[in-house]
Each structure stands twice: as C-alpha cells, then as structure tokens.
Amino acid sequence: MNKKSFIGCLIFFGLVAPNLFGQSQDTVLTLVKAKERLLKKNFYLLAAYYEISQAEAQVIQARLWYNPTVIWNQEAYNSAENKYLQARNQFEAQINQTISIAGKHTNTVKLAKINLEINKMQFTDVIRSLLYDLGNNYNNLAALEAKEKLYNAVLASYERLILASRKELQVGEISVTEDLRIKSEYIGVKTQALDNAIQKEQYLSQVRTLLQYPKDSVIRVTQKIPIYNNNLELDSLITRSLFVRPDLKVSNLMREYQEQNLKLQRSLAVPDVSIGYDYDKGGNYTRNYQGLVLQMPFPVFNRNQGSIKEAQYNIKQSQLHRDYLKINITNQVISAFNQYKKNFEGLASYTSEYLGSLKQLNINTNTYFQKRDISLLEFIDYQRIYISTNIQLIELRQQFLNSVNNLNFSVGETVIEY
Numbered sequence: 105m106n107k108k109s110f111i112g113c114l115i116f117f118g119l120v121a122p123n124l125f126g127q128s129q130d131t132v133l134t135l136v137k138a139k140e141r142l143l144k145k146n147f148y149l150l151a152a153y154y155e156i157s158q159a160e161a162q163v164i165q166a167r168l169w170y171n172p173t174v175i176w177n178q179e180a181y182n183s184a185e186n187k188y189l190q191a192r193n194q195f196e197a198q199i200n201q202t203i204s205i206a207g208k209h210t211n212t213v214k215l216a217k218i219n220l221e222i223n224k225m226q227f228t229d230v231i232r233s234l235l236y237d238l239g240n241n242y243n244n245l246a247a248l249e250a251k252e253k254l255y256n257a258v259l260a261s262y263e264r265l266i267l268a269s270r271k272e273l274q275v276g277e278i279s280v281t282e283d284l285r286i287k288s289e290y291i292g293v294k295t296q297a298l299d300n301a302i303q304k305e306q307y308l309s310q311v312r313t314l315l316q317y318p319k320d321s322v323i324r325v326t327q328k329i330p331i332y333n334n335n336l337e338l339d340s341l342i343t344r345s346l347f348v349r350p351d352l353k354v355s356n357l358m359r360e361y362q363e364q365n366l367k368l369q370r371s372l373a374v375p376d377v378s379i380g381y382d383y384d385k386g387g388n389y390t391r392n393y394q395g396l397v398l399q400m401p402f403p404v405f406n407r408n409q410g411s412i413k414e415a416q417y418n419i420k421q422s423q424l425h426r427d428y429l430k431i432n433i434t435n436q437v438i439s440a441f442n443q444y445k446k447n448f449e450g451l452a453s454y455t456s457e458y459l460g461s462l463k464q465l466n467i468n469t470n471t472y473f474q475k476r477d478i479s480l481l482e483f484i485d486y487q488r489i490y491i492s493t494n495i496q497l498i499e500l501r502q503q504f505l506n507s508v509n510n511l512n513f514s515v516g517e518t519v520i521e522y
Contacts, residue, residue, distance in 0.1 A: 132324050135242050135522065138315060142238055143231070145316040152230045159216070159223040166216035169209070170202040173380075177387075194387045200380030200397060208376070211368040218361045222354055229350040232513065234314065239509035241310045246327040247502035248304040254494050255297035258487065261470060262290040268474070282480050289484055293491070327501050330508060330522035332448050338441050341515055345437050349516035352433060355426040362422045366415040373408040375401040433514070440507065440514040447504040454497050466490045 143149065178195035181188050269283050308323060317323060346352060380397035387393075465486065473483040508520050 132326050134326070135239065135328070138238060138242055138311075138325075139235060141315045142234060146234060146314060147316065149230060149234060152227055156220070156223050156227055159220040163213070163216040163220055166213045170204070170376075173200040173202070173378075174198070175200070194385055196382065196384040196387055198380055198382045198397060200378045200399070202376050202378045204376050206371040206374035208368065208371040208374075211364065211371050215361065215364050215368055218357060218364055222357045222361065225350050225354045225357060229354065232350060232516065236509060236513040238311070238314050239512075240506055241307055241314065242325055243327070243502050243505040243509065245304065245307040245311060245323075246325045246505075247498050248300055248307060249325060250327055250498045250501075251300050251495060252297070252304065254491065254498070255293060255300060258293050258491055259290065259297060261487075262286065262293065265470075265473075266290060285480060285484070289487065327498075327505065328522055329451075329501060329504065330520050333520055336441070336444075336519065338438065341441060341511075341519065342434050342437050344517070344519075345433050345515045346430060349433055352426070352429055352516075355422070355429050359419070359422040359426055362415060362418040366412065366419060369408055369411045369415045373403065373412065375403055436514040437511075440511040443507040444504075444511050447500065447507045451497075451500045451504050454500070459497070462490065462493060 175198040176195070177198070179190050179193050265286055269286055311317070311323060311325075312319065312321065378397070378399040380399070382393075382395040382397050384393040384395070385391065388395075469478070469483060469486040469490075472478045473480070478486075505522065508522055512518050512520060
C-alpha cells in the first residue's frame with residue numbers, strides 16, 4: 105500500500121468508525137463543564153438577563169424631556185357671514201413647554217440608574233443561586249451513580265452465587281432454605297438498587313432542566329473530593345461575605361434607592377412650570393396679538409405629603425432589612441464553615457488502608473463462602489457490612505461536597521474549587 109492510500113484509509117476510518125462502533129464511552133460531565141453550560145443555556149438565566157435590558161430602557165425613558173404642547177384655536181362658525189371654519193378671520197396658535205424644576209428630572213434619572221444597578225446585582229445573585237442548585241444536584245447525582253455501581257457489583261456477585269447454588273441444590277449440597285435465603289438477599293439488594301435508580305432519574309431530570317439537555321441525553325457525573333483547606337479562617341470568610349455577597353449589595357442599593365426616592369418625592373412637591381408662546385390673529389384686544397404664557401399649579405392642598413412620608417418609612421424599612429441580612433449572612437457563613445469542618449472529620453475516618461481492607465474482606469468473603477469455610481449467615485452479614493459501609497462513605501462524600509458548595513454559596517464567591 106502506498107503512502108496516499110494509507111492516509112486515505114486513515115481518513116475513511118476516522119470518519120466512518122464513530123458511526124459504526126458508536127461514540128466514545130467518556131461521557132462524564134464535569135462540574136466545571138456543567139457550570140459553563142449553565143451560564144450559556146439556562147432559560148431562567150437568559151430570561152433574567154432581559155430585566156437588565158428593561159432597566160436600561162427605563163434609564164433612557166427617564167432622561168427624556170416632556171414633549172411640547174401645540175394648541176390651535178380658530179373660528180368654527182361665523183353667524184354674520186353664515187360660514188364655517190374661516191381661519192382667515194380669527195385663529196389662535198399656542199406652543200407650550202413644560203419644564204421640571206426643583207431637580208425632578210435629575211432625581212428621576214438617578215433613581216433609574218440605581219434601579220439598573222439593582223437589576224445587575226440581582227442578576228448576579230440569580231447566577232449564584234443557580235450555581236448552588238446545580239452543585240447540589242450534581243453532587244447528589246454523583247452519589248447516586250456511585251451507589252448504582254456498588255449495587256451492580258453486589259448484584260453480580262449474588263447472581264454468580266445463585267447460579268452456583270442452583271447446581272448445588274440439585275445435588276443436595278445446600279438446603280432449599282439456604283437457596284431461598286440467598287435469593288431473598290438478592291431481591292433485597294435489587295429493591296434498594298431500584299429505589300436508587302428512581303432517585304437518580306429525579307436528579308437527572310433536574311440537571312437536564314438546569315442545563316437544557318435533551319430528554320434522551322445520557323449524563324454521567326463523578327464525585328471529585330477537593331483537598332481540605334486548613335488555612336480558612338472564619339472571621340476572614342465573614343468579612344469577605346459581607347463585602348461580596350450580591351444580595352447584600354442589592355440591600356445596600358435598595359437603601360440608596362429609597363434615599364434617592366425621598367429626594368424625588370420632595371422635588372415632586374414643587375409643581376412643574378409650563379412656558380409658552382401665544383399668537384392670536386383676531387380674537388384679542390388687538391389684532392395679531394403675541395403673548396407670553398406662564399402656567400403653574402398652585403400647591404395649596406397637594407404638596408406630595410403622603411408620598412414623602414412613605415419614602416421616609418421606606419428608608420427605615422430598608423435599613424432594617426439590611427441589618428437583618430448582615431446578621432443572617434454572618435450566621436450562614438458560620439454554619440457552612442462548621443458543616444465543612446465536621447463533614448471532613450467524618451470523611452477522614454475512611455482511610456485508604458481501611459477501604460482497601462474492606463475491599464479485600466469482601467473478596468475473601470466470596471471465596472471463603474464458595475469453599476464453605478464460612479456459613480451462609482456469616483456471608484450475608486459480611487455482605488451487609490460491605491454495602492452499608494460503602495454507602496456511608498458515598499453519603500459522607502456527598503455531604504462533604506454539598507458543604508463545600510454551601511460554603512461557596514454562603515460566602516458569595518468560590519472559596520474552594522472542586
């Protein structure tokens with residue numbers, strides 16, 4: 105085969121082989137890739153982004169001035185001449201422009217700009233919440249997949265045992281009771297595996313929704329345990345959270361918004377002024393009359409007293425909300441930090457030596473039972489210990505990862521990468 109033919113075969117195999125033999129088995133979705141997809145595909149996030157555009161449009165609207173008003177007045181009917189709509193005899197034209205005074209226009213624009221900043225920060229908080237939900241769903245799904253592998257391995261072991269016991273039952277080496285006991289244990293583990301599969305489908309549905317995957321897509325995830333960070337200090341984390349948390353920034357902006365709103369309401373107590381030019385051809389004391397128009401409501405009854413009082417109360421209310429949120433954030437960080445430490449302490453008990461011994465014990469148990477060196481009850485007891493211990497480990501890993509996710513969420517930024 106010459107060089108060109110060899111290259112051609114390689115190209116053909118590269119194009120056709122995936123269709124013939126299927127796609128790559130490496131379909132694991134890492135949490136980093138899941139987060140990237142969330143920021144690009146999530147419908148709720150994309151919809152929330154339009155709220156920023158809406159707030160930007162409100163700033164544009166706030167900057168606009170009043171439109172001028174044009175008034176046209178002419179003769180409708182002349183009884184002396186018995187004619188209609190004769191503008192040549194008499195008409196009046198007037199143009200007025202309303203002008204905001206006392207800083208109403210400036211305060212309105214400033215209020216709209218603060219509202220824009222609030223929407224931007226709320227969008228950031230939406231991202232934080234969605235990433236938190238994704239992290240928990242991802243960790244829970246990873247734990248369920250790990251349990252699924254465990255159940256499949258144990259069920260495969262029981263299936264081999266059932267197949268062997270069937271032959272032994274035929275020759276009378278084991279009793280019917282022992283055979284039923286083995287099958288009963290097999291059904292019990294299979295029931296647990298079924299319940300695990302149902303839970304897995306529920307979390308798969310949530311992950312597909314968050315990441316906008318098709319309904320028939322196959323998603324596999326993995327538990328990746330980050331290295332424990334001994335350098336984290338609680339006081340430092342609390343300080344960081346009070347500085348970076350987007351919901352607290354929203355609360356601070358809401359206080360600023362209410363203060364600016366009070367300025368606006370006070371400026372609204374001063375009426376707008378309308379200035380205009382008036383031309384009257386024949387309906388005034390002199391023909392071709394030209395006049396200056398000045399119009400302004402006289403603030404006798406309505407001086408916007410109620411709205412000003414409401415704005416003052418809103419400031420006090422926003423201050424209370426902000427103070428409460430600071431206390432709540434502080435306690436959230438304390439709780440998340442303590443959970444992070446406690447979960448790691450529990451996870452640290454499962455050393456590699458202990459897990460290796462447990463795995464070897466399970467292998468030896470199957471071998472010993474096949475040789476009848478241990479009884480059926482001892483075999484079942486060892487199997488149950490093996491299953492429960494591994495499930496406890498999987499759940500501890502899940503809790504530890506969720507505590508890492510919760511710590512990042514509570515602080516308001518990524519403290520621990522995983």
